[in-house]
Each structure stands twice: as C-alpha cells, then as structure tokens.
Amino acid sequence: MPKPNKYLLILLVTVVAYVLFDYYRPKPIDWKPTYRNDDKIPFGTQALFELLPDVMKPLSVKPVRLPVYNFLTETDLSTRSNYLLVCHDLTIDRSELSKLLAYVKRGNNVFISAYVLPDSLGIALGFKADEKNQSKADTTLRQNFTNSQLRKTSGYNFFHDDGRNFLIIKKPQNTTVLGRNARNEPVFIRIQYGKGQFFIHNLPLAFTNYYVLDPKTSDYAFKALSYLPVLPTYWDEYQTQGRFDEDQQSIFRYIRSQPALNWAYYLVAFGLIFYVIFAGKRTQRIIPVIEPLANTSLDFVKTVGRVYFQQGDHHNLAQKKIQYFLAELRERYGLNTTTLDKDFTETLAQKSGASIQETADLVRLLRDAQKSISLSEFDLLTLNKAIENFKQSEPGLS
Incomplete structure (x- = not known):
C-alpha cells in the first residue's frame, strides 16, 4: 500500500480546520451597505421589501432582476405601475434612460433613492445631485418632510449618513420639494414628467433594515413611499444583485459569494501551488542538457x-x-x-x-x-x- 503524501495530508487538515473554525465562530455584524432585498444585515432592505406589500395592498410588489432596458421592453406594462430603485449608485445608459423616460411619460411612476445619480438623468429632468466637501460632513443633520401632515417635530436623523448629499433644482416649474435637510437643502423631490412622476431621493440608507426597524425612524420610509399611487409595484434588484438569482448561479459563483468557502478555495489553490513548487522539486526527473543554438545575432x-x-x-x-x-x-x-x-x-x-x-x-x-x-x-x-x-x-x- 503506497504511503500517503504528507503534504496533501497537512493541506487537507488545514482546510478542514479553518472551515470548522470559521463556521462555528461568532459572526461579526456586516455593516456593508448592500441595499439587497434578501439581506438581513443592517444595511440590506429585506425588512422594507417584506413589509411593503402590506402598504400596497391589495397589489403585490414584484422583484426585478433585469436591466432597466430589458425590463421595460420585455415586460407587459399595459397597465399603470410603479418602478422602485434603491441602491448606492444608479447606473443606466442612454438607451435605458430613453425607455425610462418613455415609461413615466405614459403615466407610470419611478421612485429612485441613490447617492450617485447619472448626470444624464439630471439633465433630462432638470436637477443635479450634488455633494458637499468632507469638511461639511455632519452625521447629526436632520431630515424632514415639507408636508405638514408627514412632518415629524424633531425630524429624522440617519447618523450613519454624513449629511453631505443634497439636490439642486434647475427646473422649478415641474418640480415639487417633498423633503429637506436642516440646511434647508432639497433631499427629496417630485418631478412631473408627461402623465407620470419621478420621485428622486438621495438618502437610500433611510430604506435599510437598520432605520426601518428603528422606532425613531421606522415611519420615514413608508411616508416617503406613500407618495406613490396604489399600483402594481416593481422592485429593482438588478442594480444591487445583478441578473442571476441564487438558483441560477454556478457552483463557483456560490463558492465565491460565501466568505468561508471563498477562503477555503484560496487555501486549496495556494496549497496546490506550494505543493507543486516544493514537492515537485524532489520528484522531478533529471533535465537533459541541450546544447545552445549557434549565435547568429551578429548577422x-x-x-x-x-x-x-x-x-x-x-x-x-x-x-x-x-x-x-x-x-x-x-x-x-x-x-x-x-x-x-x-x-x-x-x-x-x-x-x-x-x-x-x-x-x-x-x-x-x-x-x-x-x-x-x-x-x-x-x-x-x-x-x-x-x-x-x-x-x-x-x-x-x-
């Protein structure tokens, strides 16, 4: 019976030990803002996504995992609807913007909450998403609605936000300010476009689990979304998760998405490389001497x-x-x-x-x-x- 290779045994024991250690150790809180509707971490949006159908009853809220262009061209949108996008950075190209504008012009509504908004959207709708320099950061900055029926006396503080983002209105004739910060700068606006409306909001953290479940700020997201008419609502997840669902992902994609498996993958890969380098030197056969070719470099x-x-x-x-x-x-x-x-x-x-x-x-x-x-x-x-x-x-x- 051949003797087991000690290098492979050491590698196997190391991988198994690390996986067990990582699996049983207490998981630290993940404060990464993902805005995903299936994330329970503080800055995911699972809580809002699950509670929103109760607000929109009797109509449902459907997640969308298609690019804006594909969704608006491949989906039957014969009836009026709402399209909701919550993300850190909204990325759309010219063709997608054209379809989005046409969608709203027909009488539909688009609600966007993002820190970074494309300039092309701002130019088309008459606003600009701006940001103050770092010296103006203020985590105590309060936000509030302009509607007296929605206003909160003490305002809302989202202290994980640095308070630097605000909106500049360039076409006031079509724009209504729905929310301002304590500096009286617009942070939530409604823009009439054709028969429909755009709602532009630049504080997406307000819609995450942490603030939706915090009693001090839990009503903010629902008050903001109350401006949407009661219509079938589509929740965009392409901006945060991409096109494929978990059951459509490859095994390799799943491994890379799980921290413990991802580290195990790297350990195995580097372990095999080290094995080839160090163990291979002991077993490689003698390399024959090959006479060098004649030097014709002078010619x-x-x-x-x-x-x-x-x-x-x-x-x-x-x-x-x-x-x-x-x-x-x-x-x-x-x-x-x-x-x-x-x-x-x-x-x-x-x-x-x-x-x-x-x-x-x-x-x-x-x-x-x-x-x-x-x-x-x-x-x-x-x-x-x-x-x-x-x-x-x-x-x-x-």
Whole structure:
C-alpha cells in the first residue's frame, strides 16, 4: 500500500480546520451597505421589501432582476405601475434612460433613492445631485418632510449618513420639494414628467433594515413611499444583485459569494501551488542538457542596423549603438557605465590604454547623444567614427 503524501495530508487538515473554525465562530455584524432585498444585515432592505406589500395592498410588489432596458421592453406594462430603485449608485445608459423616460411619460411612476445619480438623468429632468466637501460632513443633520401632515417635530436623523448629499433644482416649474435637510437643502423631490412622476431621493440608507426597524425612524420610509399611487409595484434588484438569482448561479459563483468557502478555495489553490513548487522539486526527473543554438545575432544586428539607417531612424540607431558599445566596456573592463563622468573617463583611459584626450572626446559624444532627443545622419556618422577609432586603438574591442 503506497504511503500517503504528507503534504496533501497537512493541506487537507488545514482546510478542514479553518472551515470548522470559521463556521462555528461568532459572526461579526456586516455593516456593508448592500441595499439587497434578501439581506438581513443592517444595511440590506429585506425588512422594507417584506413589509411593503402590506402598504400596497391589495397589489403585490414584484422583484426585478433585469436591466432597466430589458425590463421595460420585455415586460407587459399595459397597465399603470410603479418602478422602485434603491441602491448606492444608479447606473443606466442612454438607451435605458430613453425607455425610462418613455415609461413615466405614459403615466407610470419611478421612485429612485441613490447617492450617485447619472448626470444624464439630471439633465433630462432638470436637477443635479450634488455633494458637499468632507469638511461639511455632519452625521447629526436632520431630515424632514415639507408636508405638514408627514412632518415629524424633531425630524429624522440617519447618523450613519454624513449629511453631505443634497439636490439642486434647475427646473422649478415641474418640480415639487417633498423633503429637506436642516440646511434647508432639497433631499427629496417630485418631478412631473408627461402623465407620470419621478420621485428622486438621495438618502437610500433611510430604506435599510437598520432605520426601518428603528422606532425613531421606522415611519420615514413608508411616508416617503406613500407618495406613490396604489399600483402594481416593481422592485429593482438588478442594480444591487445583478441578473442571476441564487438558483441560477454556478457552483463557483456560490463558492465565491460565501466568505468561508471563498477562503477555503484560496487555501486549496495556494496549497496546490506550494505543493507543486516544493514537492515537485524532489520528484522531478533529471533535465537533459541541450546544447545552445549557434549565435547568429551578429548577422541579425547588422541587418537591423541597415534597416534603421535606410529608414532614416538615426536617433534610434545611435542609441542602440551606444548601448552595445557600453555593454562591451562593461564586459571587457568591468566598468559601471551608469554615469559617464570624469571618473569614468579617467578609468576607461587607464584600462584601455587610449589617450585621455581621445577618451574624453568619445565620452562627451556618448553623453551628448544620450541626452539628445533627435540625431541627424551627420551626428550618427560622427559618433560611429569615434567609436570605431577607439576600438581600433584597443585590440580587445576591435
């Protein structure tokens, strides 16, 4: 019976131990804002999604996992409806915006709550989503409705928000301000568009589990959504979850979505790499010695040099000439050719036996050519002649 490989055993024990440790340890609270309707974490939206049908009765709220364009072109929308989007960053292209505008113009309603809104949407509807600089951040900033029947005396504080986002109205004739912050800046507006309405809100944290379930702020989301007429409502999840449901995901996608499995995947992958590196060295067979091919680089260099010269690329040819010459000096004399200064000149003259004047003239030409951004044919020929003369004075380089 073959002896089990100790490296594989160590790897297997490590993976199993880590998975068990990660599975049984207390899970820390995940404060990442996902705005997903199936997330129970503080900044998911499962609570609102599950409670909203009670508000919209007797009509249901249907989740949508399609891009805006696909949803509006592939879905039967013969009856009026509401389209709800809650996310951090709303991403739509021109074709999607065109369909969205047409959808509202026919008498439907779109409710958008996002921190980042596309400029194209703002230009079309006459508003701009802006943000103050970091020095103006204020987590104690209060929000409230302009409608006296919805206003709360003390206002609403969403202290996980830094209070920097607000809206600028550019077409007041079609716009109604529904909510402002304590700085009197609009944060919730209604825009009449054709027969329908756009509701623009730029504090999506207000619709998350944390604030929907907090008694101090629990009514805010429902008051904001009360502006929507009682119609069939579509809840967009494409902006937060993408197109595929969990039952449509591949095994690999599921593994990557679970932190413990994702770490186990990386441990296995890196473990196999280490096994190949370290264990493979012990078992690999002797590598046969292969004779190197004959050196034909000299003919190649001459051919390339002629091509550069014929094309008039004198500067490029000169730089390569300098590189090869300096490489010869390094190999022949062990010189450091990084800096072509006075010390280099004196050392080269001593080791090559050439005169100090001849060496200094050559080094000066090399240095000037390296600094030049363009060299003429005359410069190239002068440089080449100086190098060839120097080689002829020193047998080792000729």
